[in-house]
Amino acid sequence: MNEQSHILCIGAALWDIIGRTPAPMRIGSDVAGRIARIPGGVALNIAMALVRAGARPDLLAAVGQDAAGDALVADMAAYGVSVQHLYRAPDLPTDTYMAIEGAGGLIAAIADVHSLEMAGAKVLAPLRDGRLASDAAPWHGMIALDGNLTVALLAEIGSAPALAQADLRVAPASPGKGERVLPLLKRPGTVFYVNLEEAGLLCGTEFDGSAAAARGLLARGARRVLVTDGARDTTDACADAVLTQAPPQVQAARVTGAGDTFMAAHMAAEAQGMAREDALRHALKVAANYVAGGPEH
Incomplete structure (x- = not known):
């Protein structure tokens, strides 16, 4: 792997509490299933997937100095995610995400990421003080x-000199938080990864497919976007070309x-120099394998 394999991940690192059942569910359902606690959060999920892809992720996140935080940091380090630049908050609890998955997919979820929000700019300190970058020595990867x-x-982040030359890859985290990333929409060197619902919220309308949604985001000023639509097709679009591919069809286990x-699979593929069409195909295959419950490599 070359230096492009050193990728920063900024955002949520927390414990996922996930209940899964193969049974159909509706409001008020009480069914048998399995409940697991696993490391999660968008930034940490991406970092762990990057490790599986052979990259070297460095995580910038807020984790409490509590027992849950100590356990989470130990799990991250054992997995291969660099934790040396984490902000260990002395006065904040480690964040948590809770989700219920039934037949057909996600039923409901609650993200308790208040500690990340309260930590604020402290998370970015390594990009200011020279440990990873500074205004005089910007991050290039x-x-x-x-x-x-x-x-x-x-x-x-969108205007910081230390990040002005970064290849920024943005995920809204959830449809409910999609509008938070609007300040980054027109930033040069930025790629957005959104689902169909998030694309609609960012554009203030509804789309009938990933290609239409991608074109809508480009019309709003985005430089490049990747729009997913579940088991339907995914579109990678920029001013030069719009590329649409269908993912492998699998039975969803998660x-x-x-x-x-x-x-993460798409970022790692492009960091290794894979062609645009091949990188999209590869990422769709990796994600389908994950959804099917198979090995995550």
């Missing part, structure tokens, strides 16, 4: 950025983390 940061901090897996 890839950065995976998730939308769990505050609007003010996302806007600061959905939480699928978008992060796709984004």
